[in-house]
Amino acid sequence: MADITRREGSIPRRERDPFSRMQELMGWDPLEAMSQLWSGQRGGGPGASAFSPAFEVKETKDAFIFKADLPGVREKDLDIALTGDRLVISGKREAEKTEDDEHFFSYERSFGAFSRAFTLPEGVDPDHVSANLQDGVLHLTLPKVAEVKSRRIKVGTSSGSGTGASAPGDKPKA
Known part of the structure; x- marks a missing residue:
């Protein structure tokens, strides 16, 4: 050739x-x-560089959103694990089969296994995480837990001893 x-x-x-x-x-x-x-x-032949997908991570008021470019990665070759505050996304993209009589003029595509780990801040709701792989892009949404609403406490409503304040419903002392 x-x-x-x-x-x-x-x-x-x-x-x-x-x-x-x-x-x-x-x-x-x-x-x-x-x-x-x-x-x-070694060299510039097939498989010369390891596959390393690009990630985008952002925080909104309701969730943490991860996007990763994973062209050629199948759902069965993708593993997403959330343990405590640690998110691990790993997978692999397999090389295409080549014939001995093929001659490459350029080979810039990369293949192989990858693994990325992220430490998340507190407040992720692990029960409502969603993941979707569409058109070679992984969309991962980790919603935040609902914030605990603050509660107002009026002065004089606590039952502290020796303060002279009485709680509602207490009977006056005789």
């Missing part, structure tokens, strides 16, 4: 243009390179 990224007899672009090479080096992410080494993935 022909390599469309290089013309026969031409000098590769990076050897011809030192500024392109410099720009390429400036875009190098050493942390990503280290994560590839730790996970045993």
Whole structure:
């Protein structure tokens, strides 16, 4: 198969243009390179980078709302757990099968397992959490518990000893 990224007899672009090479080096992410080494993935072939979905977390007056971009993740491959104040969202996106005779000109899609953990503030109602995966976007709503209404206490209505105040319904002393 022909390599469309290089013309026969031409000098590769990076050897011809030192500024392109410099720009390429400036875009190098050493942390990503280290994560590839730790996970045993080397080179630019399929599976070269781990799948890491983007999350959006916001708080409204009624709930905490999480959104995550999970294209290609099936519901059966997604796990959401809420234990106390800890929310853990994990799952996996599996790589597509490739044939030996296929030649990739570019392979930028990532696959693999992911796990994200969030510590929530007090006040989440765990019994009314809802999750929906639609069009590759996870929508997770964690409603807040109803706030305890404040109660007004009038002075002179408590039954404190030695204060001289009497509670309603008390019989006067003889």
